[in-house]
Amino acid sequence: MRVQVCIIGGGPSGLLLSQLLHLKGVDTIVLERQSREYVLGRIRAGVLEHGFADLMREAQCGERMEREGEIHHGFFIAHDDRLDRVDLAKHSGGASVVVYGQTEVTRDLYAARDRLGGKVIHNADDVTPHEVNSDAPYVTYRAGDEIVRIDCDYVIGADGFHGVSRKSISRGVLKEYERVYPFGWLGVLSRTKPVSPELIYCKHERGFALCSLRSQALSRYYIQVPLTDRVEDWPDNAFWAELKRRLPDTVADALITGPSIEKSIAPLRSFVAEPMRYGRLFLAGDAAHIVPPTGARGLNSAASDIYYLYHALIDHYERHDDSGLDAYSGKALARVWKAQRFSWWLTMLLHRFPDHSDYENRLQATELEYLFSSDKALGSLAENYVGLPF
Ligand code: APR
Ligand code: PHB
Numbered sequence: 001m002r003v004q005v006c007i008i009g010g011g012p013s014g015l016l017l018s019q020l021l022h023l024k025g026v027d028t029i030v031l032e033r034q035s036r037e038y039v040l041g042r043i044r045a046g047v048l049e050h051g052f053a054d055l056m057r058e059a060q061c062g063e064r065m066e067r068e069g070e071i072h073h074g075f076f077i078a079h080d081d082r083l084d085r086v087d088l089a090k091h092s093g094g095a096s097v098v099v100y101g102q103t104e105v106t107r108d109l110y111a112a113r114d115r116l117g118g119k120v121i122h123n124a125d126d127v128t129p130h131e132v133n134s135d136a137p138y139v140t141y142r143a144g145d146e147i148v149r150i151d152c153d154y155v156i157g158a159d160g161f162h163g164v165s166r167k168s169i170s171r172g173v174l175k176e177y178e179r180v181y182p183f184g185w186l187g188v189l190s191r192t193k194p195v196s197p198e199l200i201y202c203k204h205e206r207g208f209a210l211c212s213l214r215s216q217a218l219s220r221y222y223i224q225v226p227l228t229d230r231v232e233d234w235p236d237n238a239f240w241a242e243l244k245r246r247l248p249d250t251v252a253d254a255l256i257t258g259p260s261i262e263k264s265i266a267p268l269r270s271f272v273a274e275p276m277r278y279g280r281l282f283l284a285g286d287a288a289h290i291v292p293p294t295g296a297r298g299l300n301s302a303a304s305d306i307y308y309l310y311h312a313l314i315d316h317y318e319r320h321d322d323s324g325l326d327a328y329s330g331k332a333l334a335r336v337w338k339a340q341r342f343s344w345w346l347t348m349l350l351h352r353f354p355d356h357s358d359y360e361n362r363l364q365a366t367e368l369e370y371l372f373s374s375d376k377a378l379g380s381l382a383e384n385y386v387g388l389p390f
Contacts, residue, residue, distance in 0.1 A: 003027045006139045006152040008127050013285030013302040014158035015109035019059040020310045022116050029119040031127045043262050044102035047296035049387025052303035053098045061112045069100030075199040078248050084372050091382035101214045129155045129168045133279035160286040169278040181268035186225045189262035194219045195255045202246050208351045209246035236260050268292035275329040289336045291343035301339040305332045307390045342384040
């Protein structure tokens with residue numbers, strides 16, 4: 001089989017690029033290791049920058065997001081018995097974010113691929129890029145006992161942090177940057193009315209907490225936990241009790257609890273791999289970079305990679321102009337690192353670090369105090385949260 005662009009990974013990054021290219025007549029295939037049910041079973045963050053939302057609309061996948069997503073113009077930071085609101089609209093020149101679950105984004109992308117008859121292969125085992133440094137790259141995968149070969153012009157590694165693509169880049173070429181945080185996030189999904197119409201990020205001496213939502217009937221809550229904790233250490237009643245301890249009294253009193261329908265612990269990591277291009281292999285999304293979920297930048301960082309790759313590939317196929325492809329890695333990384341900075345900054349601001357000195361704890365408190373004393377500081381927070389320009 002031959003296609004123009006072979007995409008490894010059927011998560012949001014791979015699906016969005018495949019959909020955008022298909023609409024421009026570029027022939028693609030998506031090779032996904034897991035079943036569709038498995039992919040759609042993942043619970044991830046739920047805040048979309050306006051740039052990502054625009055891409056979904058351009059990909060003809062924005063209809064349900066428009067109908068069911070919530071436009072948010074601000075969020076709260078709870079700290080030192082205060083509840084301060086970050087007015088995103090005021091401090092970002094009127095911008096906002098869309099609160100819409102990433103699982104739903106992925107579901108909408110799969111539905112769009114099906115509507116267009118897009119080629120998406122599930123349960124593709126042993127996907128392997130070959131000859132990516134040549135003018136004739138190809139990808140193989142195993143379907144049962146059969147090895148299938150896909151010849152292509154370009155290979156897109158959209159296979160996430162644990163994928164095969166980044167590992168296909170020669171060790172002498174790849175430079176990796178990483179910071180692992182000394183705690184994780186225990187997340188709970190519950191069919192309860194959210195405690196607040198807008199997100200509440202909580203800095204507390206017992207640890208970070210976050211009150212989020214998927215809809216007015218589906219709440220998402222997180223608490224910071226030690227890396228040694230396991231989900232079974234946290235029965236529902238223990239989770240709700242700890243969450244309440246970290247919330248301002250007025251919020252804790254209003255919290256509606258209920259049985260968890262999903263409960264998991266995620267580690268927090270900052271990671272970037274450079275370069276994001278190796279011959280005719282291009283990395284996108286989590287395959288190249290990971291952020292702690294604090295700033296909800298994961299999917300949004302993938303969005304700018306996809307935006308740049310989409311336009312670069314169209315320039316190649318429509319105008320034989322490869323300047324976008326040649327500039328991709330540098331351009332993508334420039335924005336990736338700004339998302340890294342913001343995610344790191346917000347994580348350092350709001351979490352309790354067991355090994356921090358009194359001086360560092362005092363500095364953290366001062367950072368928050370300064371933030372809410374300065375419109376310029378709030379402006380910086382707001383412009384990063386709604387999304388820096390692509
Ligand atoms: N072969 C084929 N598919 C693979 C392989 C492989 N060797 N390894 C991983 N995959 C698939 C995974 O099963 C997953 O469905 O690639 C997909 C990668 O999807 P994500 O990890 O979601 O990464 P991405 O699409 O870049 O999304 C970025 O969405 O999933 C969130 O936390 C993520 O916020 C981030 C954003
Ligand atoms: C979520 O709803 O899962 C969520 C929202 C905002 C974040 C992180 C996670 O910063």
